[in-house]
Amino acid sequence: MTKPAKPNTMEIAGQPAVISYVPEIDMFRGKFLGLSGYCDFVSDSIQGLQKEGELSLREYLDDCSAAGIEPYTKQEKIKTFTLRYPESFGERLIRAAAESQVSVNAFIVETLNERIKHV
Incomplete structure (x- = not known):
């Protein structure tokens, strides 16, 4: 049995983002993780993703600040349980x-x- 591939990720301004290729637009799309809202960015190159990601994250944080919204998700305590399955x-x-x-x-x-x- 093979392990599933890890999703492509990158860190932009200290914030993790998942990166995927979108063939319909022939571009890469990044989506930030750990935010209380949706924040994504697109580019045709890795360097462009870095630049567009920084811009998008900055705008998101500015919008949250102006609206008085907490930009990051709150970390909850993690619970575990055993799952039995075939x-x-x-x-x-x-x-x-x-x-x-x-x-x-x-x-x-x-x-x-x-x-x-x-x-």
């Missing part, structure tokens, strides 16, 4: 997480969060 499910889970470009843990949490929203 071995065949594990391979499907790893594949689904890799296709979503997140870790298996993040995929499970995101999936459960979506399901809980509808309860």
Whole structure:
């Protein structure tokens, strides 16, 4: 069994961002992690991503400051639990997480969060 590929990430002004290629626009898109809102940026090069990311993050932080909004997500205490599942499910889970470009843990949490929203 192979490990899923880690998503492409880079750090811009101390803030992590996930980077993906968007073939429809033939550009790279970055999305900052750990922010309370959505902040992304696009460029056709890695150097451009750095520049556009810094600009986008600065504008996001300025907007949050002007609106009195906390720009960063608050860190919660992490809880753990044991999950038992069939071995065949594990391979499907790893594949689904890799296709979503997140870790298996993040995929499970995101999936459960979506399901809980509808309860």
